[in-house]
Amino acid sequence: MDLTLKIWRQKDAKSEGKMETYPIKNISEHSSFLEMLDVLNENLVNEGKEPVAFDHDCREGICGMCSLYINGEAHGPDRGVTTCQLHMRMFKDGDTIYIEPFRSKAFPVIKDLVVDRGSFDRIQHAGGFISVNTSGNTQDANALPIPKPDADKAMDAATCIGCGACVATCKNSSAMLFVAAKVSQYSYLPQGQVERKERVLNMVEQMDKEGFGNCTNTGACEVECPKGISLEFIARMNREYFGASIVSEK
Amino acid sequence: MSKGFSTSSVGRKILMALSGFFLLFFLLQHFVINFLSVLSADAFNETSHFMGTNPLIQYILQPVLLFGVLFHLGMGIYLDLQNKKARPVKYAMNKPGENANWMSRNMIITGIMIMLFLGLHFYDFWIPEIKDKFIDGIWDNPTKYYEHLVHKFADPVRVGIYVLAFVFLALHLLHGFQSAFQSVGFNHRKYTPIIKKLGTLYAIIIPLGFIFIAIFHFINHSH
Known part of the structure; x- marks a missing residue:
């Protein structure tokens, strides 16, 4: 060719x-x-x-x-x-x-074609983690029963590789699909419950600070996502955020 | 409530959706009352008189509605400007139509067209009504509504503008109806497809109904 x-x-x-x-x-x-x-x-x-x-x-x-x-x-x-x-x-x-x-x-x-996607890392640092002791006394994973549908959904969200295609394709340059996937992957699992409310508030706050645009539900991100992350997770993040905002004491 | 809610992207999106829901509900009742004018002049006059004089509607719901309209407009424009700033260097080659429909990408255009129309609409109906009641102090004129309506719709230019405005409204609602559900976090494997169909029906039937009412009065009263 x-x-x-x-x-x-x-x-x-x-x-x-x-x-x-x-x-x-x-x-x-x-x-x-x-x-x-x-x-x-x-x-x-x-x-x-x-x-x-x-x-x-x-x-x-x-x-x-x-x-x-x-x-x-x-x-x-x-x-x-x-x-x-x-x-x-x-x-x-x-x-x-x-x-x-x-x-x-x-x-x-x-x-040239190389961009700095460090803003994604900073969003992760703001809440994309769970605090567990990894000093060797870690509990056996199977000791915590997790319903299969929840485990599947968490895995679907966790397949996000943070490439940034959602941001690149969004007419508003919004990072909601990425943040939604990273919020959701923990919110389905028992290990993610401790920091659940703080996580969504902090990650959304960091996302806004980084200068990403607002989501207008065009759905372009879902189409372009190499991992097929669903808009369902954005709706889930919106719910999580609304709920966490109401009870937040901050 | 967290302090950052009303200034965060997700919070504002939820507020846009909530004001959108309110406007969707308002539009439905506006349509039902207007449709009465096709069926019976008396029924239309009677309902309009009730809406125009009931203190709950006049002093509570009317200001809430006005606030809702202005909020939805103001926030929509503000968010759009913010979105444009989020991509300072544009793509040399972009194919936005490959992954999102025209309606979802142009809410700001259809929205502003609707607001421009609302200017004419307020000039035609709302401002004379407010002047009658709050400046001239005439509250009791229960037969004026139907006359006023058919008088306005005798003008072909005005009817043309109304028809065009409702086409923009239909385009706005084709995305807006289902988008509002997504924004408040309602996305369900079983119910979302139903909501999308319902949204399409609403976005076509209601504007088409308003167009029908305008044309109906034009045909019957333009001579």
């Missing part, structure tokens, strides 16, 4: 960036999107030019590191995949492909 790539280039966080055009030839339709970018970078290095910086790590769809807004969609035109799982067969020979970083005030660009 021969393609024309239009890629966002930005020297560093402070510089202004712009779209630049790169033609690329002989790309296998069986290669992944990131492998295609590897080929481009090899070519650039051979030509003595600066390669394109992009995020990647596991390349098997579980780490949440690869991002990219490809042809107007987070993680490209395929559904339920991260960018490393996107294959070039989704495109046609001769296509022009726009490749941009995830855009949000809370995800500042570090270089």
